[in-house]
Amino acid sequence: MLFKNVWYAAELTLSCKPLLLRRAPNSFQYARIQCRNTFSRRRRPMSDANPLDFAHVDAGPLNSKTLLRPFLFTIGVTSASIAGCVIWEYENIRAHATSFMRKPSSWINAQQKKIVSQFKTEPGPIRKWWNSLRESEKVFYPILAANLLVFGAWRVRAFTPTMLKYFCSNPSGQAQCLPMVFSTFSHYSTLHLAANMYVLYTFMPAAVASLGKEQFVALYLSGGVISSFTSFLYKVMLNQPGLSLGASGAIMSVLSFVCVTYPDTKLSIIFLPMYTFAAGTAIKFIMGLDLAGITLGWKLFDHAAHLGGALFGIAWCYWGSLNIWGNRDKFLQYYHHIRKESK
Structure with missing residues (x-):
């Protein structure tokens, strides 16, 4: 297996600094935080301005209590994702087995096909395209569609307050939990979206x-929310509120899983295809960069989210896939009992 091109996808972060203190109606002290996009290097006209450059976030104090609800939400989303995907797999296998058991004999089947072919219309171009896709592509394109939908919503100025509230994760924001999931499908920059989707498409087949x-x-959704919580934990520990958005935390879970599962796979950088390196070495180097970013306080990327996603992917490779997904029989028995009782 050879992945010819790799692009280190990054989760966008916004550096923040307190401007002034004011008293809110609930008598708590809140800090007025001004956030600026760290990718921005020059002023743009207001008509063409990135709303993240001028975002103002009312941020409350950060402490350990701030993490309680996000922690419970992370456990809930991870559990629901795994349980939902286990049920999805069960229903797919059951439907396939049922159709196989009901399959008629070869002669009857041939006669049915002749009759059906006389009345059956040709599938449309979309159906033909979908049927021609690989299994990994049938998962990738819905993820891409969700990201493109949110990307388009960022372009509607009337949606900006909602996008900043629900599609940018921030431990001190008014909405804490839902943005932990929604932000993993949120990109404002075209380059940011393209880089993340390219890396995801590259590693998804394996x-x-x-x-x-x-x-x-299950791995992708769980990795996204866990990486968001890791970012929250880092920001609370350093008392540095800020906005984060991007799918790179979830993608790092996929990337680290593949690199640990296939450590001898040869990778290369998209602009330097002549230089190759082992996947096991690549994930160590990437995680080393993120660890350095956390230690040195680099603000360009959300290194805590990257590292959290990568660690979850490695944990799933060595433990989760065998001990959680591999022991799903008891849950399926319980689900089958409920399914049978509901009929």
Whole structure:
């Protein structure tokens, strides 16, 4: 297996500094935080301005209590993602087995096909395109569509307050929990979106081949919310509120899983294809950069989210896939009992 091109996708962060203190109606002290996009290097006209450059966030004090609700939300989303995907896999297998059991004999089947072919219309171009896709691509394109939908919503100025509230994760924001998931599908920069989707598309075939599409989706969604919580934890520890958005935390879970599962796979950088290196070495180097970014306080990327996603991918490779997904039989028995009782 050879991945010819790799682009280190990054989760966008906004550096923040307190401007003034004011008293809110609930008698708590809040800090007025001005955030600026760290990718921005020059002023742009207001008509073409990135709303993240001029975002103002009312941020409350950060302490350990701030993490309680996000922590419980992370456990809930991770559990629901795994349980939902286990049920999804069960229903797919059950439907396939049922159709196989009801399959008629070869002669009857041939006669049915002749009759059906006389009345059956040709599938449309979209259906033909979808049927021609690989299993990994059938998972990738819905993820891409969700990201493009949110990307388009950023372009509607009337949606900006909602996008800043629900599609940018911030431990001190008014909405804490939902943005932990929604922000993993949120990109404002075209380059940011393209880089993340390119890396995801590159590593998805190997991940889906190893895990199956259902377990892959569980890994991706869980990795996204866990990386958001890791970012929260880092910001609370340093008392540095700020906005984060991007799918790179979830993508790092996929990337680290593939690199640990296939450590001898040869990778290369997109602009330097002549230089190759082992996947096991690549993930160590990337995680080393993120660890250095956390230690030295680099603000360009959300290194805490990257590292959290990568660690979760490695943990899933060595432990989660066997001990959580591998022991899903008891849960499926309980689900089957409920399903049977509901009929």
